[in-house]
Each structure stands twice: as structure tokens, then as C-alpha cells.
Amino acid sequence: MVIIGSDHTGVNLKKQIIECLKINHITYKDVTDYNTQDGDDYPDIANIICRNVLKDVNNLGIAICGTGIGISIACNKIHGIRAAVCTDEYMAQMSRADNNANVLCLGSRTELAKDKEKIENIVNAFLEGFFEGGRHERRLDKIRQIEIQGGKSYDS
Ligand code: RB5
16 A cells, blocks of 8 residues: 655645556555644654554555655654655666665655656656565665664664
């Protein structure tokens, strides 16, 4: 299932992506299906999206704030989340292939967000992508190690 949510800046972009998910018959859950307020905070949105993503290993998230950056920083603090801000199809595809990303972050106030087709292509590339494993698994293990250490750096 796709878990989608946005802060107040991203309501329209979220609705646009949901239309795209519906057309493609993709099951989704909008976890910010309420009137987001100007005063809402993207870490809260990141938290609810990630909590839902982590309920099933096959879930993927789409998280939207003004730039995609704030919400990605917050998402990546949560153990088990690999959030990627993607501004083109290649990044979206490779975030799945190399990083096994489970949350796509988008910026609603960016130039990119004005281009409906590009956004849809990025979303589709992310949802259709797949993890290649192999040497990438070793690298993800190192990220997991950082999580296990409570986010502390290690001697490499
Ligand atoms: C909200 O004003 C804005 O700061 C937020 O959407 C996001 O862009 C932060 O990174």
C-alpha cells in the first residue's frame, strides 16, 4: 500500500498524486486527510507517514512538504525508514534500486511541482522500482548499524 501525506504546503500536490494513484488502481492511504493548518509541522507529518509505512514491509510512503527536504530529514531519523528526495525519474528509480528507499519525498513549492507530468513520472518510477540487493545490501547493513548504535557515528 502507498501511504501518502503532506503538510499544509502540499495539499494540492498530494491531491494531484492521489488522482494519479487512483487512475493506476494503486491502493493508498491518505494519513493527512484532514484540513492541515498553516501551523502544522512537517516532523509530525513525517512521523504519521513513517509509522504507517513500517506496518508492512511492502508499504511505500510519499511525503510532501514545501521543499521535500525538511520532511526527508525527519523521516530519516526514524529507524527502518530510508527516505529520498527525488527531483527526476533517475533518482526515483535508483533510490529503490540502490538504497531500497521506502519513502519518496517531494517539494510542493519547487519548480518541479509545477510540472504535473514530471511529478507523475517520478512517482511511477519510485513505485515501480525494485531493490537490486547484492553489494547494496552490505551498505544498507551499515546504515542499520548506525541505527542500532542510536545514531552515533562509527570508526570506518
Ligand atoms: C513550511 O513552511 C515549510 O518550512 C515546510 O513545508 C518545508 O519546506 C520544510 O522543509
